[in-house]
Amino acid sequence: MTSLRPLPIAAGPAAAHALPVLRDAVGGEFAVLPYAAGGDPVPVPTGAVPDEGTALVVGTSGSTGSPKLAMLPATALAASARATHERLGGTGSWLLAMPPHHIAGVQVLLRCVAAGTEPGFVDLSDGFTAAAFAAAADSFDGDRRYTALVPTQLLRVLDDAGATRALAGFDAVLVGGAATSPALLVRAREAGATVVTTYGMSETCGGCVYDGTPLATTAIRTDEEGRVHLGGDTLASGYLGRSDLTAEAFVTDDEGVRWFRTDDLGHRDPETDRWHVDGRIDDVITTGAMKISPRVVEEALTSLPDIAEAVVLGLEDPEWGQVVAAAVVVAPGVRHPSVVQLRDALRGGLADHALPRRLVVLEQLPLRGPGKPDRAGIAALFHTRP
Template sequence: MASLRRVSTLRPLPIGPGRAAHEALPALREAVEGGPAVLPYAAGGSPVQVPDGATPDSGTALVVGTSGSTGTPKLAMLPGSSLVASATATHERLGGPGTWLLSMPPHHIAGVQVLVRSVVAGTTPGFVELEGGFTAASFVRAARALGGERRYTALVPTQLVRLLDDGAATSALTTFDAVLVGGAASAPSLLTRASDAGVRVVTTYGMSETSGGCVYDGVPLSVSRVRADELGRLVLGGATLATGYLGRPDLTAEVFTTDDDGERWFRTNDAGHLDPATGRWHVDGRLDDVITTGGLKVAPRLVEDALLALPVVGEAVVVGVPDDRWGEAVAAAVVVRAGAPAPTLEQLRDGLRGGLADHALPRRLLVVDRLPQRGPGKPDRAGIAGLFTSGP
């Protein structure tokens, strides 16, 4: 399927949760095949405001909102060719087209791509009912009703944690040929837990500007390219890139570049490296998330991974908060696993000591029922930092 677009109109498209998302399929199919570009948003809400007078680039099929790490809303313009390239390369990597189960809100890139992959594959997706929130029971019902010779779904790490905590949901997960997990970093302990349960997890890395995931299990899709610049910043290229941000040529010029060979690249704000032993890329964390405490650098992701390896911690986000003595203090917000007792700060520090440098041990702890999020699986780090006080 190829984009034949000759128009640059924009069609706001409300997409409901669960089965209501089925109503969006014809508009998405039309957009990919050359009709008006669609701007998906949550049914019952309002679309992201489009800059006055802005029209999508020729060839645009999807305009999707993204706030990145700054919280400033941007609208990435994705051509039909990029969406098709992403969907086709995904099926190629996973072993062939299949039937998809939509398990997350469909107006974000990860959710809408499940619908786009279904359009490209010519299959009818299934839907997890999300009224009242994602639950293990609703996932099990949808998984049991899903047909198809090959079956796929996509989750964020917090969803995977909840499903692995439920026996019936874990059994349902094992029936999928692949379970894509992205949107946020997956702790090694979580991936080990899923593998031990027989779940075929494929980790994904990407963003709205790359049509969603473009690196699977550390290896770029066949149509994607990855390199790291002199600062260790990850730069992504290939056929899945957006053309830029709607109505924001200034932001577009900042992060989208073209090299001397005519190849376009997107400059991320993530640090990463290529493991020469395995040939796989590793994301080390966001460049602007690094905490400087007592003059020493702390990568939040390393602390989060260590926290998630503790038996009592189900979810964790680590941020830096102002501190009169240390400049910044390492602060951990955690969700405790079902049935586990809430730990004290000293208990957590004792559990982490020896695995982390002393300066990386959390100095603040907040136990919460749910972590604030900016989008599916993406923690709202600024919001989480705001939950802490500057006191000891």
């Protein structure tokens, strides 16, 4: 029977103290449940015991925000690290730039464990800053150097000349945790950064589809409603103490292949053979009987030169059912646009029913977890701001 140990992990250089414990966990000694040092341990269902072979248990939330604990076998974590290094061109050292108790952060440490390399650390005592990233990158050695960022971090780095130069020195920069605008990717690549978009979740050991192409260990398909299913060697065995949720999320097809049913809609581009995520099923906006993917509107907004970041969601409306609402962060030095100005700028590129009818301009987007936009928090802002 696999035992479970809570593992407090501090952000920044102090995360190095967790490395020996993580090595023992992937070596089969026990399973660990990371949480932020200084906070409360993650609650575990009474009497729950991890599946045999589990090395890591990580918290995750579905579309309802209900917390669940995904059980990741040591074999799945090893497959994930191996496939990642193969795709990126070889094993290397990783710079940790995000909190290490979420899947994206702890995977940075585990990839180093798998490769036998030492990680570097960004000082996060004042939160993530471009200056701290640049300082850590400049003192970070390795034959091959990698890091992982969320889109908001990438934006902050690109707004700083020194941090941008440091970013360009990495062999690859994984960007995930939330949708990354095409305009931001173009900007990063023009600055010399080798950015690789990632798609995945806690249930798949983090990112398992890179730049729209699944890793060697990953299978991907969609069902009749366009829901993305992920399969392969990096899948979690299930949710700790929740056999009911496990049965809903993990399914086995007629050929005996096991799949994880995501909450995302997606499609494969027949010309490029790359997969695209169109957004979450529960985020689709229905306005005047027309359905709109928020991600399409977000990409249109961030393609405008004055818009740095955008989150689009549906707000209840007595006339339309829902209206398209946009929360945006403008580029430095740009005057705040009006909703009329944004609609005019987008008209022609988007269908009229997809044009935002509500707008709020923010200094920065509220985030949750490892860099995901806090959509519930953003929705509340429309009721408190003019």
